[in-house]
Amino acid sequence: MTIEMDKDNFRYLEEESLGKYRRMGKLVAAIGKLLCCVQVNQSTVGIKERFGKYEEVLEPGCHCVPWVIGSRVAGELTLRLRQLDVRCETKTKDNVFVTVVASIQYRAMEDKASDAYYKLSNPKSQIQSYVFDVIRASIPKLELDDAFLQKNEIARAVEEELEKAMFAYGYEIVQTLIVDIEPDEKVKRAMNEINAAARLRVAANEKAEAEKIIQIKRAEGEAEAKYLSGLGIARQRQAIVDGLRDSVLGFSGNVPGTSAKDVMDLVLLTQYFDTMKEIGSTSKSSAIFLPHGPGAVADIASQIRDGCLQASSH
Incomplete structure (x- = not known):
């Protein structure tokens, strides 16, 4: 309660002081007019007239304008920007x-x-x-x-x-x-839609180019992998052929009366049984051999030999 009373008293004293300053300012202005003095503020010029006719421009400061002989300040003009x-x-x-x-x-x-x-x-x-x-x-x-x-x-x-x-x-x-x-607002929306469509088009082109590069690199990788795989298969088959050749030559030399044909038939029959064994070991195998039976191996062998002979004759 005491604080509120102090605030009210302070506000009253402040308003009273401002009122005194205003009254003093008016009094000084009235005295200045009686003494024919006027003030022109900074960044402002005063327009002095005498009996309604322009006389001169008053710069900032204090000036004597004798009103008793018809002089007065008609107005002020600011020079500020x-x-x-x-x-x-x-x-x-x-x-x-x-x-x-x-x-x-x-x-x-x-x-x-x-x-x-x-x-x-x-x-x-x-x-x-x-x-x-x-x-x-x-x-x-x-x-x-x-x-x-x-x-x-x-x-x-x-x-x-x-x-x-x-x-x-x-x-x-x-x-x-x-x-x-x-x-106009409609034009703004249309312009925004056009810009958005253009950006989406650029993004789609960039995405397509990126996918194209990925596919090219993937294809190059697959081609390289297939090339290397082919080299590996070729080397593997070359090793198999070399091994078979050594086996046939060794078997023919150690068993009298055995020809190379007999040895190849034996090797093919052995591979046939190895293949059947691998197929049988897998429960979900879907490989089918036609015609089926050990006798078919001899037919296949004869076909291979005939093909090789025909190729060598040409």
Whole structure:
């Protein structure tokens, strides 16, 4: 409770002090007027008139303006940099309605303060009119995409036109920017869909190229593997042939009356039984031999021999 009362008392004292300062300021101003003194603030100039006629520009500081002989300060003009944002709706060459947002930075020139004060009553409205005129003359010549690309050129054209027009009124155009070009909402959605489709198309092409490279590398790997496998099989068969040759020669030399044909028939019969043994050891084997039987081995052997003889005769 005590804290709240202290806050109320402090607020009351603060308001009372501010009231005193205001009253003192008014009193000083009244005394200044009686003494014919006026104050011009920094970054501001005063326009002095005598009996309604322009006399001179007052710079920042204290000045004596004898009101008793008809002199007075007609008004003040700020020299600070000001900014005006202008929104202009227009249509592009490809019939797209857009809103162009332009930002104009301007200020009154000190050496032409009288022109800025007397010649132009509403500089914002005048600047806006020139901006509308230039933008509506420039944008309809461009398509939407070109308008986005030539924002700087449009801003330069607006600035040049404003400089020529506003200099006569005592204003300097510091900078002109085309902040944004806003198409209609439907056009925005269509542009986003087009960009999304283009990005998806690029992604699909990149993915297809990647899959193509993977398949090529896989095929190269498979070809290399088959090549190496073929070399291995060829070497394996060569080793088998060498072993069979040595076995036939050894068997024929050790057993009198045995021909090479008898030895080959015996080897083929042995391989036949080894193959049947391997098939029988696997429960899920689906290999089928036609014709089936040991006698068929002799027929196969005779066919192989006949083929070799025919090949050698040719």
